[in-house]
Amino acid sequence: MPLSQDDQVKYKALYLQTARQYIDELQKNLHQLIQGTEIDKVIDTLHRDAHSLKGQSLMMEYKSMGTISLLMEKIFEAKKENKSELPEDILVKLDEASREMSDCLNIIAQTSKEKNLSQAIESLKAYANITI
């Protein structure tokens, strides 16, 4: 059931605030991975952040933000479960995608509409091993 218009307005500021925190943390942790730090705790946090961002974006009906977060979540989940690695090319794509998400939040703040994230979504699909 779609969220009521009243609730969308009421919870938009909280969404933007928490989503920004998740994206900031995602970027910080991705940079750690790019610099060569690879510890389980960093992957766990990345997985959780992508998961939380997915849930709240879908609830607010920001579908592109939800989809891109789902792809990130699945990429980090596969790494957590030792089903795949995170070579530099994936990390670069994830970092680019996180910057697109950050821009998207700025656009949502101004217009309540999402930026077109289809290119970033396509660039992650190949790595996420899920069908959307």
Next chain:
Amino acid sequence: MKILLIEDDAFFRRFYSSKLREKNIEVEAASDGEEGLKQLQTYTPDLVLLDIIMPKKDGFDVLREMAQLHLIPKIPVLVFSTLGQEKDIEKARMLGARGYVNKSFFDFDKLYARILSLGEK
């Protein structure tokens, strides 16, 4: 009716707490599994709404410890899930969860009916 909401995401914690309180449901909230288990030592809810992916102790850890403490099946647990968590829901059921709520598709009437039916059993 008393509910313990264990959810690390501040957005969902605030949203669901507020919606449940609007229906005169007493809500205590915990921001991770460890805090939730601590609250269960002194607070006996009629139902637990439990997120799965959380820091410190996740939803599976909470279910395991609740079972060890014989709080399951005494206190019914509904797990919060979102898109792509089918495996997690199955695992949670095996650990004693009574069902799940897709937290991204908010349907309060459905959730409320579910809560009432489980809380009354």
